[in-house]
Amino acid sequence: MKEQTDRAGRRVALVAARMTVDGKAMPVTIANASSTGLMVRCDSPPDIGARVDVERGDARVSGKVVWRRGRRFGFHSTGPMDPAVLVGAQPRDALDLLLDKQDRVPSRIAWPPRRK
Template identity: 35%
Template sequence: MLAGKGQARSDARTTAMLQGRMRDAGGTYPVRVGDISAKGMLVVSERPPARGTIVDILVNGHHVAGQVRWVSGRRFGVRTNDRIDVAALVAGRRASKHVAGRKIEAANDPGEWSTGKQVLAYGLLGITALATAYLLVTYLVF
C-alpha cells in the first residue's frame, strides 16, 4: 500500500497475485490481491469501492475484513483490524475457523447457492411482490 507523505511502511510486504472475492455494500465481486502485509493488502478490482468502505475479502480460504484506505483507478488499499497470517494466505494453507475468538461465517453469496435454494428464494420474492401489488391495488381502488 502507498504510505502517505513522510510515512514509512512498518510491515514487510509480500508480493502475490491471488484471485479472490470481495463483498461490500454493493455486492460481491471478483478481485486480485497484490502485495500483502500483516495489517493490509493491495487489491485490484473492476469495481473499486470508495475510500472508507468496509469490505470482506475471501482469498485462498482466508477471510479478511478491513477498511478501504485509498483508491487509485482500479487499485485500492485495505487496512485490517486483525493481523493477517501472510505466509499461510500466500501458501494457500487452510485458514483457522476462528479469528480472535470470533467464528468466521461463509459469505451469503446468492451466486454460490444451490439451485433449490435459488428457486426457493426467488419464489418467496415473487410471492412477496404479488402480495404487495395486491395490497396496493386494493388500497388504491377502495
C-alpha cells in the same frame, strides 16, 4: 502464481480472491499483502472508508479501504493477519489464470491474423 517479499515485509503476489462490499461479491486480484493489510485490484474499487471482506479459499480478512487509485486500492485489516495464509502457495485455479490474462497487455497485435 507470482510471489516474492519486498523490503516492507509485504508479500507480493498476484492471486485471485473474492471481495464482498455491502453484501455484493466480486472477483479481485490481491497484488500484495502484509500483516496489516492488502493492495487489491478490481474493476470497481470501493470508496475510501468502505468496509470490505476479502476471501481466498478458507482465509478471510475484514477491514477498511484507506486509499484508491485507478483499479487499485489499499485495504487496512481490522485485526492482525498472516499474509502467508491469504496469498500463500495454493494450487492455481481457472480464475487465477483468467485474471492473469486480463491484466496482461500484448506488446504487439497483428491484424489481420496471419494465415498458415
